[in-house]
Amino acid sequence: MNRAALLLRNVRIGPGGPVRDLRVREGRITLIAGGPDPLPGEPGEEVFDAEGGTVLPGLWDMHVHSVQWAVARRRVDLSAAPTARAAADLVAAAAAGRPGEFVVGYGFRDGLWPDTPHKDMLQAVAPGRALMLVSNDLHTAWCSPAALELVGQPGHPTGVLLEQDCYAAMAALPQAPADVVDRWVAEATTAAAARGVVGLLDFEYADNVAGWTGRVRAHRVDTRVICSIPRDRLDEAVAAGLRTGDPVPETDGLLEVGPLKLFVDGSLNTRTAYCADPYPGQPDAYGRLELPPERLVAVMERAVRHGLHPAVHAIGDQAAAIALDAFDKLGCPGRIEHAQLLRREDFARFARPGLVAGVQPAHAPDDREVADRHWHGRTGRAFAYADLLRAGATLEIGSDAPVAPLDPWDGIASAVTRTDDERPPWHPEQAIPLRAALAAASRGRARLAEGDVADLVIVAEDPEQVPGPKLRGMQVLGTLLAGRWTYRADRADRDDPL
16 A cells, blocks of 8 residues: 655644644654644655645444445436336336346335335236346345246245345346456445545455455455455354454455354344334234344354354344343444344443444434334334433444445434434434544544544535534545545535535
8 A cells, every 4th residue: 555655734633623734654643733834844745735624534334235335336226216116117117228138226115115016016017027126225125037037036926035035136146247346346445435435344245355355456445344254154254264353464454354244133124123012003023033042142152252243233122132132141242233223221231342333324314204104103212323322332333335325424414413305303312413423433533643544534624514414515625545545636626615
């Protein structure tokens, strides 16, 4: 990694901080100084005048599905489909212009649809075509009969595949050549850097250590990556001696081994989140328990014994309670991913040392209507980030991209405002302060100091002076990864803010 000498002049040091000069050497902040006269430049040193912009710790997206995110940018957009039939028509129209292709749509939300997806609907609008429609939350794959044949699910009664069946079907999709997908993923890290991102936690359903090692060797990668391990690769990880937090050799510090990903339940939109109360109108429907408590503890115990921290997906309140019980029993560090609905008695349990709540604030405004319907009467404890903070929890913000845009400013704005449009804030009592949101979006880094690794983002304005809704459009002037520019706005961009 090229770690050139750099002097940032006229830069505000953190929100509300003083304007100073900041020097970077060998990938670290070596000097923060201020006074009536600017620091003189040194031989060979690049000088960047931030013109009063603010430097912050670089931002992380702590929940990404990298390949799904890169590929979704090239799929048929179903996010605006108000009905199953409308989604089917969108994909059929795309298929008409792509003869012979397996056509995939992405982004539908069926939690409020008045009609029901079925394979026959797809067969009717595009007879004989292989079509798959993937839900926004990645927990449902709606397939045509021809697609079911190709993904190894012939004869499925409805063509609507949930949870593990969905993941298996997506894994069986015809793929672009591996080198092409790797290029798409690498290019997506450059897009992320343009929004101030310096690192990702990748929860792709793949051999992420090997996949990212190949990408780093073949392409320019503009973020650090924590490479999670799917449950079905636990044996391989143990045999390879992988341990959470270890650097991946020969990747120039860009990669580290991540946690083991486990699922307790499904999702809200798919109505498979495992809850203490039944879903409305379905007295026996509590969601889906993907990993019973005794099995969860057994798998977690084996992982911990071999140095792998668990990251446990739990969206419903009963699933979160099961995950917390397992962490209490084992006393190990790890993560609970999503924690969207919680029992009141469980907030304080997130204060356990070494436990992180990996949350996605952008999901709250996205899912508010679905939550109001399917979690009616309980939404005061849904996406309850203020209550988690008050209880002493450690929060880390992610997007779950492609479920939400890979843009930390979207998550920060949603955490602070509890809305993303003209609607009034949803449960505004669960909004969190800006500084807490910034820290949660930067792996807990709340301030800059000499000696820190120079993973930094420079923004045009002091975030504390930006109205909450406008945080989403924060202008990034530059992003540095160990002192290397991964993004830098040109002068025209700086003169024409968003």
